[in-house]
Amino acid sequence: MANRRQCAVLAAKRIRSQLGSDDETSYGEHSTAKTSPTETVALAKSLSERKERTAEVRPSSHDASLGSAPPSKRLKPSRGSTTKPRNLPHLQKQLFGASCETGMEAHVCQFPLRQHSLVYHRPLLLQGPIGKQGRAALLTWFDSVSTRRRMPWRKDWIDPRKHDDASELRRALSVRAYEVWISEIMLQQTRVAVVIDYWARWMTKWPTIEQLAAAGEDEVTSAWRGLGYYSRAKRIHEAAKMVVQDPSLRGLLPEDAGELQARIPGIGKYTAGAISSIVDGNVLRVLSRQLGILGNVKSDKAVIDLLWAAADALVEAVVLETPGLDEAGIPRPSDRPGRWGQALMELGSTVCTPNPDCAACPVTSTCRAHEEGKVLAAMQGHCGEPVGQYASGPVEIEDICSICEPFEHIADDASAGNEVATTKAPACGRTQAAESPFFSSRTSSGPGKDARNWAESDPPQAFKVVASHARKFPLKVVKKAVREQETIVCAVRRSSDGRYLLQKRPEKGLLAGLWEFPSYIIPDGSDTSGTKRKHIASEFATGLFVSTDRSAGARRSGTARASTPKMIKHVGDLGSIPWVFSHLKLTMHVHIFQLEDDDVSRPMALAQAQDAGGCRWADAESVEQESMGTGTC
Numbered sequence: 001m002a003n004r005r006q007c008a009v010l011a012a013k014r015i016r017s018q019l020g021s022d023d024e025t026s027y028g029e030h031s032t033a034k035t036s037p038t039e040t041v042a043l044a045k046s047l048s049e050r051k052e053r054t055a056e057v058r059p060s061s062h063d064a065s066l067g068s069a070p071p072s073k074r075l076k077p078s079r080g081s082t083t084k085p086r087n088l089p090h091l092q093k094q095l096f097g098a099s100c101e102t103g104m105e106a107h108v109c110q111f112p113l114r115q116h117s118l119v120y121h122r123p124l125l126l127q128g129p130i131g132k133q134g135r136a137a138l139l140t141w142f143d144s145v146s147t148r149r150r151m152p153w154r155k156d157w158i159d160p161r162k163h164d165d166a167s168e169l170r171r172a173l174s175v176r177a178y179e180v181w182i183s184e185i186m187l188q189q190t191r192v193a194v195v196i197d198y199w200a201r202w203m204t205k206w207p208t209i210e211q212l213a214a215a216g217e218d219e220v221t222s223a224w225r226g227l228g229y230y231s232r233a234k235r236i237h238e239a240a241k242m243v244v245q246d247p248s249l250r251g252l253l254p255e256d257a258g259e260l261q262a263r264i265p266g267i268g269k270y271t272a273g274a275i276s277s278i279v280d281g282n283v284l285r286v287l288s289r290q291l292g293i294l295g296n297v298k299s300d301k302a303v304i305d306l307l308w309a310a311a312d313a314l315v316e317a318v319v320l321e322t323p324g325l326d327e328a329g330i331p332r333p334s335d336r337p338g339r340w341g342q343a344l345m346e347l348g349s350t351v352c353t354p355n356p357d358c359a360a361c362p363v364t365s366t367c368r369a370h371e372e373g374k375v376l377a378a379m380q381g382h383c384g385e386p387v388g389q390y391a392s393g394p395v396e397i398e399d400i401c402s403i404c405e406p407f408e409h410i411a412d413d414a415s416a417g418n419e420v421a422t423t424k425a426p427a428c429g430r431t432q433a434a435e436s437p438f439f440s441s442r443t444s445s446g447p448g449k450d451a452r453n454w455a456e457s458d459p460p461q462a463f464k465v466v467a468s469h470a471r472k473f474p475l476k477v478v479k480k481a482v483r484e485q486e487t488i489v490c491a492v493r494r495s496s497d498g499r500y501l502l503q504k505r506p507e508k509g510l511l512a513g514l515w516e517f518p519s520y521i522i523p524d525g526s527d528t529s530g531t532k533r534k535h536i537a538s539e540f541a542t543g544l545f546v547s548t549d550r551s552a553g554a555r556r557s558g559t560a561r562a563s564t565p566k567m568i569k570h571v572g573d574l575g576s577i578p579w580v581f582s583h584l585k586l587t588m589h590v591h592i593f594q595l596e597d598d599d600v601s602r603p604m605a606l607a608q609a610q611d612a613g614g615c616r617w618a619d620a621e622s623v624e625q626e627s628m629g630t631g632t633c
Contacts, residue, residue: 091118091306092305092306092309094118094119095118095119095121095122095123095306095309095310096122096126096309096310096312109292109368109372109375110395111372111375111376111379112407112408113406113408114294114372114404114407115395115400116292116395116400116401116404117395117396117399117400117401118399118400118401118402118403119399120292120368120401121292121293121306121368121403122291123290123291123310123313123314124290124365124366124367124368125290125314125317125363125366126313126314126317127366130365130366131366132321133365134363134365134366135314135317135318137362137363138340138343138344138347138362138363139318139336139339139340139343140362141343141347141362142339142342142343142346142347143339145346145350146342146346149192149350150196151183151192151196152196152199152200152203153179153182153183153199154342155176155179156335157334157338157339158172158173159333159335160333161333170252173252174208174209174251174252174253175207175208177252177253178208178209178212178253181236182199182202182203182236183195183199185232185236186198186199186202188229188232189228189229189582190227190228192349198226198227201223202223208251209240209243209244209251210244210251212236212237212240213237213240213243213245215237217234217513220233220234220236220237221233221234221513221514222625222626228581230511230512230513230514231512234512234513238265239264239265239267242263242264242265243264280345280348281297281348282344282345282348282349282352283307283311283341283344283345283348284297284304284307284474285297285352285353285354285474286344286347286348286352287307287310287311287344288303288307288369288473288474289352289367289368289369289370289470289473289474290363290366290367290368290369291306291307291310291368292368292369292372292404292473293306293307293403293404293473293474294404294405294407294410294472294474294475295403295405295474295475296405296474296475297474297475298477302403303403303474306403315337315340315341318336318337318340319331319334319336319337321336322334347361347362347363354471355467355471356467356470356471357467358370358373358463358466358467358470359463367470369469369470369472369473370466370470372469373465373466373467373468373469373470374462374466376465376466376469377461377462377465377466380465382459382461382462382465383459383462405475410472410475482580482581482582482583482584482585483583483584484584484585484586484587485521485522485584485585485586485587486521486522486528486586486587486589487520487521487522487586487587487588487589488519488520488522488533488536488537488540488589488591489516489517489518489588489589489590489591490517490518490519490520490537490540490541490544490591490592490593491517491574491590491591491592491593492517492518492541492544492568492592492593492594492595493571493592493593493595494595494617495594495595495596497617497619498619498620499617499618499619500517500617500618500619500620500623501518501544501595501615501616501617502515502516502517502616502617502618502626503515503516503517503518503614503615504516504614504615510584514626515618515626516626517590518540518541518544519588520536520537520540522536528589530573533573533589533591534570534573534591537570537589537593538568538570538591538593541568541570541591541593542567542568545567545568545595567595567596568593568594568595568596569593569594569596570591570593571592571593571594572591572592573589573590573591574590574591575589575590576588576589576590577590
């Protein structure tokens, strides 16, 4: 009976949605509104603070990886569960506008289906005294931990009021922005401990953006060796030259995140936000938990825009708390917005990680995910009731959230020992109305105190329940299966001088523009036995030193093997080396050859297939210094 009622209520909602589609506050399936995050007061008033770099970024992804990732079948929404807010600007104003600070109660979701309204996602960090205390607690926490990881790019804020010389100030800002930019790109998919050494060597070699712009492409690529994604080094170099040559920039990176993304090669939305000290992948995870948004922060535009708008609103709130105003009544430039951005990023990279340490978090009192976890722990009998008093009553059907994914579709985290036993109900679309006694308004004794007080009185099992629930935010999606590929690598050594043949990869695609030993991709489904690989390697190596037509004719006539001893000698099979890229698992079968015919010194096939600079001979030391990839890209 209850299930029928839920489906009937959902049907009523659909009819209402169709009848009221012209209402600016209605929400439907086909969202056409396009929004971008509003520019913050802080970033508009403080150029230097936007360049303050933050903590480790580990995004899942580089900016180019923001394309849709295929969702898990278990997360596939039902036919009626794809509704998104029709009017995103209105929703953002509703959630983050000044009016949201009055008359707000912080409600806990209704379980087991996690029913809640859209206004549930109003940030508690913006709500009156509890929000002010939370913002202060986060800044205080960051000040106490900011130097622990000793990141050399994290430096004191450049106060423009302390620089009388405008050119000197511009120079200082240019260097700081450049340092932050390089660290930000290096930190993508690379641990802080590894990046520190790379960054220090880079800055020793090219301490200014002008010196980087004057460097050679191969030199820059070589310095990037070991970090993977070599196209990033190329884009950094191109961007440096553009910034130096641009008459309006003159060596100073744009101060605004939108301008950074629009004008600088290789900088997307995430990187621009991180460089400008707004938001990065770590911050999206923190805000997803703070706001209780169970959505895809990598490819769901509605979710991403909502979190960016929340980040902007929080920065503005922090700026408005800056002591003192200028003559125009605007907060004076200060280090507060930069410290705030860094604090969120530091929290996401050290505490609010994919596997969070909620007991160490300074802002659990404003965290929706944490409060929900406490409710679940209480429901399972692991602790007393959460802070606050329970009240019953269903969520109004018109107000049910259409941003979050259905909670009943989210599998329990096996690594947590299945502490959270959610009940899966028959799916009647994304939103289902249900009556539950677990709809509580909460009170707090102050930011950061709830977790510690709660920790003192409740057992460890309750912590596991809370952490397990927090891990569900943001929504996890199943990654696409990594494609596998095998390739033959031929290291050809010239007997006359001991040099090795290198060829340059195409300027686009995997490892673009890097030097490598001549390689041949084995077609899918081919015989890859050891004997067959040796035959393929010998045929391919021989073909390098004859014209393309002759090489093809030799393959057709079967004379390739007969000519091999006259030109090159197969020395041995050096074994197979696996290379794991983010999207490709490559197995390289390496064979070494000796070129015996000194008269044949030019690889004709390569020369015909590529331009004059497409191949060259290099000694062993030069080969070792080449940026040929690390296999961990």
